[in-house]
Amino acid sequence: DIQMTQxxxxxxxxxxxxxxxxxxxxxxxxxxxxxxxxxPGKVPKLLxxxxxxLQSGVPSRFSGSGSGTDFTLTISSLQPEDVATYYCQxxxxxxxxxxxxxxxxxx
Amino acid sequence: xxxxxxxxxxxxxxxxxLKISCKGSGYSFIHYWIGWVRQMPGKGLExxxxxxxxxxxxxxxxxxxxQVTITADKSISTAYLQWSSLKAxxxxxxxxxxxxxxxxxxxxxxxxxxx
Numbered sequence: 525d526i527q528m529t530q531x532x533x534x535x536x537x538x539x540x541x542x543x544x545x546x547x548x549x550x551x552x553x554x555x556x557x558x559x560x561x562x563x564p565g566k567v568p569k570l571l572x573x574x575x576x577x578l579q580s581g582v583p584s585r586f587s588g589s590g591s592g593t594d595f596t597l598t599i600s601s602l603q604p605e606d607v608a609t610y611y612c613q614x615x616x617x618x619x620x621x622x623x624x625x626x627x628x629x630x631x
Numbered sequence: 632x633x634x635x636x637x638x639x640x641x642x643x644x645x646x647x648x649l650k651i652s653c654k655g656s657g658y659s660f661i662h663y664w665i666g667w668v669r670q671m672p673g674k675g676l677e678x679x680x681x682x683x684x685x686x687x688x689x690x691x692x693x694x695x696x697x698q699v700t701i702t703a704d705k706s707i708s709t710a711y712l713q714w715s716s717l718k719a720x721x722x723x724x725x726x727x728x729x730x731x732x733x734x735x736x737x738x739x740x741x742x743x744x745x746x
Binding site for chain 2: 621
């Protein structure tokens with residue numbers, strides 16, 4: 525099965541900083557990748573699908589890129605409400621594995 | 632409006648069986664995969680498996696194959712996740728979600744297994 529590895533596992537950044545999270549697939553998955561945000565005690569929320577398509581209603585400071593095995597989620601200007609754990613998920617062949625998550629905090 | 636309504640929290644003893652549910656509304660239930668996701672306390676999201684209610688095609692993560700059973704009753708637009716013999720390690724929050732890109736999620740069902 526294809527494994528999904530996120531890095532870093534956690535990060536702390538200042539408000540306004542540019543934040544980048546990486547997700548690497550152990551084999552190529554084309555652009556079948558989604559990113560989710562989960563705030564503490566809340567249900568996960570879809571941010572980006574097909575690697576780079578912003579879900580409706582998601583602020584434009586979020587963006588995704590990549591194809592094949594390497595993907596990134598970028599927050600262009602970190603806001604206090606972005607404190608959350610972010611997960612990537614492969615959506616090519618099953619199993620549709622999640623990455624282990626990246627916890628984002630405010631410095 | 633698309634909604635996934637999950638059944639309420641459950642407390643069971645080890646060895647007991649359990650079936651939790653996820654009822655879809657506001658869309659054509661038979662035409663979308665429904666998946667189940669586990670989140671153990673303080674841990675990340677784990678993809679368990681999916682079912683296509685239209686033909687009951689079911690896929691499992693190798694980690695959960697044989698440990699749980701996913702079914703669906705398309706007549707009542709409801710998917711199920713069931714255990715035949717619970718373990719303490721099954722204590723977790725379980726989410727259903729409409730896949731493949733999980734735009735819609737249920738509110739979660741907390742399952743606690745304790746003697």
